[in-house]
Amino acid sequence: MTDELVSAPLTEALLAHRQRDYAPFNVPGHKQGRGASPLLREALGQAFFDVDVPIFSGLQDTRQTEDLLGTAQALAAEAWGVDRAYFLVNGSSSGIHALVLAVARPGEDLIVPRNAHKSLHTALILSGARPVWIDSGSDPYWGAPLPASSDAVDASLRAHPGATGVVVGTPTWEGLCGDVAAIADVVHRRTEAPLVVDHAWGAALRFCEQLPPDAMAAGADACVVSIHKTLAGLTQAAMVLARGGRIDPGRLETAVGMTQTTSPMVPILASIDAVRAQMVADGERSWSRALESAASIRRSVAELDGFQCLGDECTGWPGVAAFEPTHVTITARDLGVSGWDLEKIVRGERAVALDLADDLNVVFLLSHGTTDEDVSRLLRALEDAAARARGLEGSAREAVPAALRRPPLPPQVLLPREAFYAQAKPLPLGASVGRVSAELLTPYPPGIPVLVPGERVTEEIVDYVTAALAQGVRIHGPHDATLRTVRVVADAGGD
Ligand SMILES: Cc1ncc(COP(=O)(O)O)c(C=O)c1O
Secondary structure, three states: OOHHHHOOHHHHHHHHHHHHOOOOOOOOOOOOOOOOOHHHHHHHOHHHHHHOOOOEOOOEOOOOOOOHHHHHHHHHHHHHOOOEEEEEOOHHHHHHHHHHHHHOOOOOEEEEEOOOOHHHHHHHHHHOOEEEEEOOOEOOOOOOEOOOOHHHHHHHHHHOOOOOOEEEEOOOOOOEEOOHHHHHHHHHHHOOOOEEEEOOOOOOHHHOOOOOOOOOOOOOOEEEEEOOOOOOOOOOOEEEEEOOOOOOHHHHHHHHHHOOOOOOOHHHHHHHHHHHHHHHHHHHHHHHHHHHHHHHHHHHHHOOOOOEEOOHHHOOOOOOOEEOOOEEEEEEHHHOEOHHHHHHHHHHHOOOOOOEEOOOEEEEEOOOOOOHHHHHHHHHHHHHHHHHHHHOOHHHOOOOOOOOOOOOOOOEOOOHHHHHHOOEEEEEHHHHOOOEEOOOEEEEOOOOOOEOOOEEOOHHHHHHHHHHHHOOOEEEOOOOOOOOEEEEEOOOOOO
């Protein structure tokens, strides 16, 4: 490890700027907090305003004489073992948009998982690519979406040899990891097209040998990583990583520029720089500790009657080559307790924040920042939930609501972009069966759309959405948030 790799030039420049105490005649208009709303200053603290400076004409002179961002990006590329790294201030979502824009032109085939995060579906609208879906479904017991298998990618490439790229997602929210090495092998044998990985949950994998392999080390041509999800970046911090020439570097750089603001928030950029230095210096040790904490939680949950914790047994499920154990997914469905019931006790009453709750499960995320005290609080909250679940009797202990099984994939009639730009009209949800959707319906969690523009609405989808709404699940994306109506593509006669 070189000293250079553990220094953080962008973060150090921010500290130096703060110490210099400039009289602010640049943006932002809060003038380092002097003009801030008192309420906002109380909520954020003065320190926040001290570091909210522009990158050009703030942190650096207007000509960017030092190119701090370029230096920090080069150090990140070296740390992740790739050719190029781009810092993003709008999350992996914007990186996925940039990668799809760089890879697929309008009408070109792009092999993509249907159970992808909604940002991939919106990227298809932006680029105009023709999605060739891989439908890998979900595990029937846990309901967790499964990653695409190398066999499925192989079959898809054989059927669509002209595909301009392949996108897969791994790890999943629950920590299921696809076999990127095998998929990269297939893609690189069959085509000149790139393999792009939605590695939003994979930012830490590079830094601890006990974690599953990192997508770029396993042979991907490009990926996105959310630095804010599993590492200590500020919310929105993410990166695009790329190597080789399968994706034109110039095109990728332009596409990244198109999807980012011209006024990036410097603390977000600095957090990526600092995280990289922190992980290079201490990733192995600190993530080993997180893995020990995850193992101790699993041992304790195994002692709780009726509670189960997803573990290594998932390795070997279709498409799953490894498991990332700092994703701790717990269910008490055998006690008739839903993930939402657990959330009420664990979060609502015991102030233990979780990352996802659905009809079946709750997901807790650990990281190198997880303390022993936090682990004890989590275990005490789960013990409380277990004691109370056992105490429920008879009719009070209702069965878990029928799991919201995702409906079969509907036929794709138009490209997502065609349907998005088509003339559309609202129809009552029930009357929309058989029509082509003009909008994206995404139940959150897990953020995977149940209907995308261009797909034909089916009865199963209407039933699924109706059941999800009845259980209080929020559906992101429709014009009518109540979903009394849904927008469908108007007939040629403009019906
Ligand atoms: C698999 C996956 N990809 C991409 C994203 C988007 O990441 P971000 O929130 O950093 O934009 C998410 C967010 O939850 C995700 O779960």
